[in-house]
Structures are given as structure tokens and as C-alpha cells.
Amino acid sequence: MNWQRICSESDLPTEFGVAALVDGHTVAVFRTAADEVYALGNVDPFSGAGVISRGIVGDRDGEPTVSSPMHKQAFSLRSGQCLDDPETRLPTYPVRRRAETIEIATS
Amino acid sequence: MNRTLVVIGHGMVGHRLVEEVRERDPERHWRIVVLGEEPIPAYDRVGLSAYMTEAAAEELVLSGQEVHRDERVRLCTGVGAERVDPQASTVLTTDGESIHYDALVLATGSRPFVPPVEGAELPGCHVYRTLDDLDGIRAASETGAEGVVVGGGLLGLEAADALRELGMRPHVVELAPRLMPVQVDEGGGAVLGRLVGELGIEVHTGAAVDSVHKGPHGGVSAVSLTDGTVIYTDLLVFSAGIRPRDELAESAGLERGQRGGYLVDNGCRTGQPGVWAIGECAAVDGRCHGLVAPGYQMASAVADQLTGRGDTEFGGADEATKLKLVGVDVASFGDAHGRSDGALEVTYANNAAGTYAKLVLDDDASTLLGGVLVGDAETYNTLRPLVGKPLPAAPEQLLFPDAGGGGGTGALPDDATVCSCHNVSKADIAGVISSGRAEDVAAIKSCTKAGTGCGSCVPMLKGLLDEAGVVTSNALCEHFPRSRSELFEIVRATGVESFSELISRYGTGRGCDICKPAVASILAGLSDAHILDDEQATLQDTNDRFLANMQRNGTYSVVPRVPAGEITPDKLITLGQVATEFGLYTKITGGQRVDMFGARVEQLPEIWRRLVDAGFESGHAYGKALRTVKSCVGTDWCRFGVQDSVSMAVRLELRYRGLRAPHKIKAGVSGCARECAEARSKDFGVIATEKGWNLYVGGNGGFAPRHAGLLASDLDDERLVVLLDRFLMFYVRTAERLQRTAGWIESFDSGLEHVRAVVVDDVLGIASDLEEAMARHIADYTDEWAAVLGDGEKLSRFVSFVNAPEAPDPTIEFTEERGQIRPAPIDLPTPAARGREFSSEEVSA
Numbered sequence: 034m035n036w037q038r039i040c041s042e043s044d045l046p047t048e049f050g051v052a053a054l055v056d057g058h059t060v061a062v063f064r065t066a067a068d069e070v071y072a073l074g075n076v077d078p079f080s081g082a083g084v085i086s087r088g089i090v091g092d093r094d095g096e097p098t099v100s101s102p103m104h105k106q107a108f109s110l111r112s113g114q115c116l117d118d119p120e121t122r123l124p125t126y127p128v129r130r131r132a133e134t135i136e137i138a139t140s
Numbered sequence: 141m142n143r144t145l146v147v148i149g150h151g152m153v154g155h156r157l158v159e160e161v162r163e164r165d166p167e168r169h170w171r172i173v174v175l176g177e178e179p180i181p182a183y184d185r186v187g188l189s190a191y192m193t194e195a196a197a198e199e200l201v202l203s204g205q206e207v208h209r210d211e212r213v214r215l216c217t218g219v220g221a222e223r224v225d226p227q228a229s230t231v232l233t234t235d236g237e238s239i240h241y242d243a244l245v246l247a248t249g250s251r252p253f254v255p256p257v258e259g260a261e262l263p264g265c266h267v268y269r270t271l272d273d274l275d276g277i278r279a280a281s282e283t284g285a286e287g288v289v290v291g292g293g294l295l296g297l298e299a300a301d302a303l304r305e306l307g308m309r310p311h312v313v314e315l316a317p318r319l320m321p322v323q324v325d326e327g328g329g330a331v332l333g334r335l336v337g338e339l340g341i342e343v344h345t346g347a348a349v350d351s352v353h354k355g356p357h358g359g360v361s362a363v364s365l366t367d368g369t370v371i372y373t374d375l376l377v378f379s380a381g382i383r384p385r386d387e388l389a390e391s392a393g394l395e396r397g398q399r400g401g402y403l404v405d406n407g408c409r410t411g412q413p414g415v416w417a418i419g420e421c422a423a424v425d426g427r428c429h430g431l432v433a434p435g436y437q438m439a440s441a442v443a444d445q446l447t448g449r450g451d452t453e454f455g456g457a458d459e460a461t462k463l464k465l466v467g468v469d470v471a472s473f474g475d476a477h478g479r480s481d482g483a484l485e486v487t488y489a490n491n492a493a494g495t496y497a498k499l500v501l502d503d504d505a506s507t508l509l510g511g512v513l514v515g516d517a518e519t520y521n522t523l524r525p526l527v528g529k530p531l532p533a534a535p536e537q538l539l540f541p542d543a544g545g546g547g548g549t550g551a552l553p554d555d556a557t558v559c560s561c562h563n564v565s566k567a568d569i570a571g572v573i574s575s576g577r578a579e580d581v582a583a584i585k586s587c588t589k590a591g592t593g594c595g596s597c598v599p600m601l602k603g604l605l606d607e608a609g610v611v612t613s614n615a616l617c618e619h620f621p622r623s624r625s626e627l628f629e630i631v632r633a634t635g636v637e638s639f640s641e642l643i644s645r646y647g648t649g650r651g652c653d654i655c656k657p658a659v660a661s662i663l664a665g666l667s668d669a670h671i672l673d674d675e676q677a678t679l680q681d682t683n684d685r686f687l688a689n690m691q692r693n694g695t696y697s698v699v700p701r702v703p704a705g706e707i708t709p710d711k712l713i714t715l716g717q718v719a720t721e722f723g724l725y726t727k728i729t730g731g732q733r734v735d736m737f738g739a740r741v742e743q744l745p746e747i748w749r750r751l752v753d754a755g756f757e758s759g760h761a762y763g764k765a766l767r768t769v770k771s772c773v774g775t776d777w778c779r780f781g782v783q784d785s786v787s788m789a790v791r792l793e794l795r796y797r798g799l800r801a802p803h804k805i806k807a808g809v810s811g812c813a814r815e816c817a818e819a820r821s822k823d824f825g826v827i828a829t830e831k832g833w834n835l836y837v838g839g840n841g842g843f844a845p846r847h848a849g850l851l852a853s854d855l856d857d858e859r860l861v862v863l864l865d866r867f868l869m870f871y872v873r874t875a876e877r878l879q880r881t882a883g884w885i886e887s888f889d890s891g892l893e894h895v896r897a898v899v900v901d902d903v904l905g906i907a908s909d910l911e912e913a914m915a916r917h918i919a920d921y922t923d924e925w926a927a928v929l930g931d932g933e934k935l936s937r938f939v940s941f942v943n944a945p946e947a948p949d950p951t952i953e954f955t956e957e958r959g960q961i962r963p964a965p966i967d968l969p970t971p972a973a974r975g976r977e978f979s980s981e982e983v984s985a
């Protein structure tokens with residue numbers, strides 16, 4: 034695995050998202066209220082726009098989610114699965130926290 | 141189309157007949173000619189009083205106006221019938237035209253009765269029946285002056301209240317010892333007299349007008365009453381009863397009833413073959429009916445006969461009545477005076493609360509015969525349909541259902557008439573609910589017409605929905621079991637300052653894209669913190685989070701505020717320079733300003749720095765907030781302008797800028813009645829008059845266009861601003877998420893009337909609180925963009941990538957069209973149409 038530093042923990046407030054550029058991929062990184070960090074693809078599969086990181090973080094029936102700011106479909110932060118369309122899923126990326134920084138691996 | 145039906149009189153009942161014949165005559169046997177003496181087509185006479193202060197004439201239009209575009213119907217307005225020749229079967233019009241008929245229906249209504257007192261013909265004496273009459277009264281009215289209404293019945297009280305609304309000091313003179321003697325008994329009359337007096341209407345009962353005095357200008361100057369009172373006034377309104385208009389009886393060879401009116405049988409047939417009479421001019425078996433519901437029943441019976449549906453007869457009248465005065469509830473139904481043999485009366489009077497209720501029962505107290513309710517007529521809707529039916533519960537439980545008991549719609553038998561204006565039964569309504577065709581009141585209205593007449597049955601429609609278990613849940617989303625307005629009150633009362641605290645105390649889970657922005661808007665309405673402070677930032681929709689509108693390709697648009705659409709050439713040049721420099725697409729918006737599209741997140745601060753330096757500020761195009769106050773040029777330039785609409789629009793836009801609300805708020809100010817600013821299609825619209833401003837509220841374009849309704853008229857600048865402060869704050873506090881002003885107003889049982897009572901008359905006593913809240917908003921306003929530019933922490937979020945802040949997003953591409961950029965088409969891995977179905981209401985801005 035090839036881990037890359039994305040930002041320091043303080044750059045990612047709770048229940049917020051930021052976008053990152055990792056090996057030419059655009060990645061959306063989120064931090065939940067339970068202080069877990071997730072990384073998904075940043076491109077909204079429904080519109081093709083790179084906006085997922087700007088969605089609202091919350092939960093649906095306890096599952097942590099982000100909703101696309103474009104047309105509001107919700108995606109599971111854990112699996113990338115779209116909760117409004119079983120056939121759509123966002124890619125997920127391995128993410129970890131080390132020494133107060135956040136790192137993502139691409140391959 | 142080989143037969144001609146002539147209808148004389150285009151009032152409420154004549155219009156209904158035309159509508160019904162047309163509906164039941166698909167083979168088009170009938171050609172219909174309607175002669176209407178009034179200059180405009182039939183209107184809602186029942187709602188006439190509203191015209192005095194609020195409604196424009198076009199708001200009194202009756203449903204079914206498409207009949208006039210039907211080639212089968214020829215409507216002649218401003219044309220009367222002069223004579224009928226039954227031998228030749230022709231009607232001679234005041235235009236001199238002779239029209240042949242195969243069937244003739246007289247629907248000429250009534251005229252007001254003016255008692256034969258000296259001076260009753262002087263200028264200054266009016267009656268209360270038509271739009272023209274009301275125009276005359278309004279023109280003659282004078283703020284602060286005395287006005288006298290002769291007649292203390294239903295109409296007289298409406299007229300007196302209208303004078304009061306016009307700012308006059310009304311007196312009511314009634315010969316009987318109490319007001320509304322026909323409907324109300326002695327006990328009820330006493331309570332009614334007090335309530336009317338509290339409205340500021342002076343009541344003189346047991347007195348009549350003795351003489352009307354002529355002043356030096358030839359008009360009325362004073363009135364003496366038989367009890368010796370002299371009232372100095374130059375405005376008198378006679379409302380002392382009505383007389384059927386039966387002037388055509390002689391020429392048509394028709395018999396009259398004993399007290400006037402065309403004598404007809406139970407099928408509304410006169411003695412002449414092929415001639416009917418309906419509505420107030422018809423004396424059915426000798427008796428005239430002065431209400432609209434019996435008239436509608438007659439129209440329906442005659443329409444049946446004309447279209448070969450058999451000999452339907454007039455089924456007898458429901459004489460139930462309800463007074464339409466704000467703050468004075470009076471209802472009377474059935475045998476209100478207990479005149480039936482052996483009738484028993486059950487009476488409850490509460491002098492402290494100012495309420496009186498009486499039920500009339502048959503001799504063994506098992507069947508309801510009628511009743512009188514004064515001061516609180518809430519149970520009217522459930523009681524009225526029970527007349528003639530066995531009592532479903534003890535009388536006191538029917539009168540006070542809240543005290544526990546069998547009141548409410550559940551107590552009604554299936555065949556009870558719920559809407560008497562349109563004769564719709566409980567079973568009809570229950571039917572559309574259970575078949576799933578109606579899930580709310582609006583749908584019941586459109587499926588059955590119930591509730592679209594006088595509106596008094598609307599609470600019953602709600603009751604029937606509740607009873608059927610149609611839950612209109614007001615939970616915001618899965619995280620909050622409460623509505624936005626309830627959460628607003630919770631936040632206001634508890635002082636909760638953050639979403640986290642609110643959801644942990646009053647919700648479950650961690651929130652979502654529905655509740656987070658809604659709570660953000662509530663918090664914004666109650667504090668002066670920046671919307672991107674701390675946790676607040678995480679609640680915002682992307683538009684608010686970046687203070688710009690997101691576009692289809694993930695770029696943003698920039699809309700600086702241009703108050704009232706007024707802009708200097710220098711500022712226009714700045715906009716052009718900024719757009720050129722950053723390669724933005726520019727467009728003039730529908731809101732009188734300029735939108736610049738195609739900005740990437742990381743460019744927004746630089747663009748705004750240039751704009752703020754040039755004196756621009758945020759236009760809040762991204763927020764559920766005040767958008768624009770559109771203006772026309774007004775007196776500055778326009779040769780028709782009567783007020784300075786641009787200055788007013790600038791003032792209002794600057795006053796309410798930044799106000800966060802349940803939905804966006806748009807406004808307009810027009811300098812005269814030509815209305816070039818389209819103010820009546822806005823949430824609030826201000827239209828100049830010779831005397832000041834008329835304030836309209838509840839308009840919008842969009843999916844369900846609405847014309848704004850008149851809230852108050854002829855306001856001076858300061859009063860206009862005060863009413864607007866209250867109106868907007870009341871909306872911000874009590875509307876639901878994504879409810880624009882129109883839907884919010886409609887959500888009150890009495891609609892605009894309720895809003896007027898709160899905003900103009902301050903019946904809830906909250907006006908000063910609302911004004912203070914607005915004053916705080918205005919004092920705390922700062923430009924959101926200027927604040928971001930001075931705050932390094934907030935600025936740090938405006939980057940394309942957290943690990944490559946300057947790198948443009950590779951997914952954003954543009955092509956060119958007509959010399960400007962536009963988003964390059966995107967190949968989608970997933971078909972765009974799939975996914976959560978979202979209503980367009982939910983789009984972010």
C-alpha cells in the first residue's frame with residue numbers, strides 16, 4: 034500500500050468533508066460525529082460533477098451518510114453504496130490517521 | 141344546438157344555472173343567452189365585504205368562468221331585460237334587441253329595501269348589494285368620521301364592520317330590541333351586542349331612523365333616531381332587508397307571491413309554460429329565500445329539468461347562517477327560535493367569557509331541531525348537519541366536545557350535509573378520502589367542490605381526514621419528530637445554540653440534508669453569528685457553505701446584490717472587468733441583476749475581494765433568504781408614477797437583506813397601478829397609490845403561481861415598513877421548511893384574514909415582539925462575504941483540494957457558445973435520471 038498524507042486532522046472538522054487529489058483521483062474525505070474518517074470518490078455518479086465532498090454528513094437509520102449536494106442522493110460512508118439506488122456505488126479508499134495526519138492509500 | 145335558453149340576471153344563481161346546464165348538456169341542445177344588468181360578469185356577492193378593504197374585484201370572480209369562452213354561451217353584461225312577451229316567447233332588452241327563447245329562467249335576485257323615511261334619497265345615502273354600491277361607499281368614506289348603518293341584521297353588521305375597516309366610526313340602528321333578530325334569540329342578542337360594541341361599533345337597538353337631515357351642500361348632514369339621538373354624519377347605509385326583484389311580472393303575465401317574488405311551484409316553474417324563476421327572486425310556494433345555498437339548489441333542479449333528467453324539485457332550504465365578522469362568532473341554524481310544537485331548549489351562557497349557546501330539541505329531547513351560538517361558534521360545523529337527526533350524545537357534550545364526549549365529525553351520520561354551499565355529504569367526502577383520491581384539504585376541494593364556497597366547512601374537512609387516519613405528519617425528517625415552526629419555538633424558548641445540542645435533546649441520530657439546513661436557518665434567525673461559524677458551517681447546503689450557487693458541473697455562480705436593480709455605470713464596468721478577468725459567463729437575471737457563472741471554488745474569494753472592494757455585497761442568491769426587491773422607475777422618470785418606487789425598493793431591499801427564512805423571499809415595488817415591477821407575483825409586493833402604498837402578500841411565480849392578496853392599503857412609508865417587519869418576522873417564525881409565503885398563508889384556516897388579524901390588528905399581541913426581532917436582525921446585519929474575506933480560517937475552506945489548494949479540479953471543463961463559456965457535456969457512468977426522486981422544491985437555492 035502506498036499511503037499519502039492528505040492533511041492534518043485539524044483541517045477536517047467533525048461532520049465535514051474535504052476534497053483531495055490522490056494520484057490523479059479526486060477523493061472526498063469525511064469525518065463523522067463518532068470521529069471516524071472515511072474516503073470516497075468525489076465525483077457524483079448522477080451528475081458527473083466533482084462535488085461529493087461538499088455534501089452534508091449525517092445518518093440514515095444509523096448508517097453514516099453523505100448526501101450529494103447536486104441532487105441529494107444519500108451514500109453510505111462505510112461502503113459508498115447509494116442508499117437511494119441499489120445499482121450505484123461510489124468507490125471507497127483506504128484511509129488512516131497517523132500522528133494527527135490523515136492518509137489515503139490508492140493501490 | 142337548436143334551442144335557446146335565455147337567463148335574465150347574471151348573479152350567483154344565474155351563473156350557477158348556466159354552469160350546470162352546460163355540464164349536463166354534452167349533446168349541446170341548448171344555446172344560452174344571459175342578460176346581466178351589472179357591468180361585469182357574476183361575482184361572489186357573499187364575499188362582497190372583502191372588496192371593501194382587501195380583495196380586488198377580480199378576486200370575487202366565481203369559479204367556472206370558462207363558460208364565457210364556450211361558443212354555446214352568449215353573455216351580455218350591462219344589458220337588462222326590459223319586458224317579456226310570453227305570447228311571442230321573446231325578451232326585449234334595454235339595448236332594444238328582441239331575443240327569442242324556448243326556455244326562460246328569471247334569476248334577477250333582490251334589491252335592498254330602503255324604508256320610506258324623509259331624506260332617504262339624499263346624496264350620502266347608500267345601499268349595500270353590488271360592487272358599484274361599495275365603490276360609492278368607499279369613495280364617500282372619511283377616516284375618523286361617523287357613519288350610520290340602518291339595519292342590524294347579518295348584512296348590516298357586515299356593512300358596519302366594513303365602515304370600521306375604512307377607518308370610520310360606525311353606528312348601527314336596529315328597530316328590534318337586539319341585533320340579528322331573525323337568527324338570534326334574546327340571550328344570544330345580549331352577548332352579540334356586547335361583542336359588536338367591543339369592536340368599536342356603536343349599537344342603537346329599539347330605535348329607527350326618524351329623519352335624515354340635509355346639509356348646506358345638499359347631501360346628508362345628520363340623522364335623528366326615534367329615541368331622540370342625533371348622529372352627525374354624511375354617510376348612511378341602508379341595510380334594512382331585501383325585496384325580490386320581480387318587475388317583469390306584469391309584462392310576462394306572471395303571478396307574484398304574497399310578499400313579492402315570482403310565484404313558482406316546488407320545481408321553480410312559474411304559471412307560464414317554459415318560464416322558471418330561481419334564486420332570491422323566486423317565491424317557492426310563496427316563500428322567498430335570501431341565501432345562496434337554496435338558490436343553488438333551485439338552479440340544480442331547473443338544470444335537471446332542462447336537460448331531461450326528470451322533474452327534480454327544490455328540496456327545501458337550509459337557512460343556517462354564520463356571521464362573517466372577524467372576532468364575532470355568531471351562528472344560527474334550524475329552528476333557532478324553538479317555534480316547533482313542544483320544542484325544548486338547552487341554554488348555556490357564560491357571561492365572563494362572553495359566550496352563549498342554545499340547542500333546540502324536540503319534545504322528548506332526542507332530536508336536534510336547531511340552535512344559536514354566539515361568541516364561540518366552533519361547534520357550528522358539527523351541529524348544523526345534525527339538524528333533524530337523533531342526538532348522538534348529550535347536549536352539553538355536543539356543545540363542549542373538548543370537555544370529552546361525542547362531538548367532532550365522528551358524530552355525524554353518513555348522509556349529513558357537510559358542505560351546504562355545494563351540497564356535499566359526509567359520505568361523498570369520506571369516499572374520496574378512502575379511495576385515496578384526496579389526502580389533504582386541497583384535494584378534497586378539487587374532487588368534491590366542498591369548502592370552495594363560504595369556506596365554513598373547511599375545519600370539518602380536516603376533521604374527516606383525521607378521522608380517516610390520514611396522518612399529515614409534521615415531522616421534519618427521521619431525526620426530528622417536529623415541524624420547523626415547532627423547532628423554531630423550541631430554540632427560541634430554550635436558547636439552544638447548536639445543532640448538536642438540539643438533536644441530542646429533541647431528536648435522534650446525527651441529522652441529514654433536510655434537518656441540518658433547516659436548523660441552520662432557525663439558528664440564523666435567532667442569532668447574529670456568521671452562518672459559517674464553527675459547527676454552523678457543517679449544517680449548510682453547499683450553496684450556503686460556499687456562499688454561491690452550485691451549477692451542474694460543480695462550479696459556482698456569483699450574484700452581487702444590486703438593490704432594486706439600480707446600478708451605476710462604474711459598478712457595471714466593474715462587473716464586466718471581473719467577469720472578463722476570471723473568464724466567467726454573464727447573464728442578466730430575472731431579478732434585475734447580473735449573474736456570473738463558472739467560478740471554481742478556489743476562485744470565489746478572489747472574485748469577491750474585487751467585488752467587495754468596488755462596494756458590492758452578497759446578493760444571497762444562494763440562501764433561503766431575501767433575494768431581490770424588484771422596482772420600476774416610478775416618479776423619478778415615469779410620467780405615470782405616483783410614488784418614488786425606486787427609493788422605496790432600495791430601502792426595503794437594504795432593510796431585509798440577509799434575512800434567513802423558511803424559503804426564499806422575493807419582493808417588488810411598483811410606482812403606480814400599471815404594476816411594471818410585477819409586485820403582485822412576489823412574496824411581498826408594494827404598489828403605489830395616490831395616498832401611499834398598497835401592500836400585497838403571498839405571491840410567487842414558480843411551480844404554483846399565485847397572485848399576492850391585499851394586506852393593507854394606502855399606507856404611509858413608515859406604516860408600510862412596520863407592517864412588513866411584522867409580516868416577515870411572523871413568516872420566519874411560523875412557516876414550515878420550504879413553505880413560501882403563499883402556502884404559509886393558505887395553511888391558516890382563515891388564510892389572509894388571519895395574517896391580517898395578527899399583522900395589522902395585532903390580535904395576538906405579538907406585534908412589538910416581531911418588530912423588535914426585526915430591529916435586531918437589521919442592527920446585526922453584516923455582509924457575509926466581507927466577513928469571510930477577513931477570516932483566514934473560513935477562507936481556508938475555499939480550496940479545490942485540501943492537499944493541492946491551487947490545482948483546478950480536472951473534472952471541470954468548458955466549451956464555448958455565443959462567445960462565452962459553458963459547461964462541457966459530461967459522459968455519465970450512471971444514467972442521471974436514476975437515484976432519489978427529489979422534488980424540484982428541494983433544489984438548494
Ligand code: SRM
Nearest residue numbers: 689697729730731733761840841842843980981983984985
Ligand atoms: C438566475 C435566475 C434565472 C435567470 O437567469 O434569470 C434563476 C436561477 C435559478 N433559480 Fe430561479 N432564477 C431566477 C429567477 C427566478 C424567478 C423570477 C424572479 O425572481 O423574478 C422565479 C419565479 C418567481 C418566484 O420565485 O416566485 C424563479 C423561480 C425559481 C424556483 C421556483 C420557486 C417556487 O416557489 O416554485 C426555483 C426552485 C426553488 O427555489 O426551490 C428556482 C431556483 C433557481 C436556482 C437557484 C436552481 C439551483 O439551485 O441551481 C437557479 C440557480 C441560479 C444561480 O445559480 O445563480 N427559481 N427564479 C434568476 C435569478 C434571479 C436573481 O437575480 O436572484
Ligand SMILES: Cc1cc2nc3c(=O)[nH]c(=O)nc-3n(C[C@H](O)[C@H](O)[C@H](O)COP(=O)(O)OP(=O)(O)OC[C@H]3O[C@@H](n4cnc5c(N)ncnc54)[C@H](O)[C@@H]3O)c2cc1C
Nearest residue numbers: 149151152153177185186220221248249419420430431432
Ligand atoms: C354583503 C352581502 C353578504 C352576503 N352574505 C351571505 C352569506 O354569508 N351567506 C349567504 O348564503 N348569502 C349571503 N348573501 C346573499 C347572497 O349574496 C344572495 O343570496 C345571492 O347572491 C342570490 O343570488 P341571485 O343570483 O338570486 O341574486 P343576485 O346575486 O343578486 O343576482 C341577480 C342579478 O340579476 C341582475 N338583474 C336583476 N334584474 C335584471 C334584469 N331585469 N335584467 C338583467 N339583469 C337583472 C342583478 O343586477 C344581479 O346582478 C349576502 C349578500 C350580500 C349583499
Ligand code: SF4
Nearest residue numbers: 691730842980983985
Ligand atoms: S430554475 Fe429553471 S430556468 Fe432556472 S436554471 Fe433551473 S431549469 Fe434553468
Ligand code: FES
Nearest residue numbers: 559561593594595
Ligand atoms: S359550507 Fe360553504 S364552502 Fe362548504
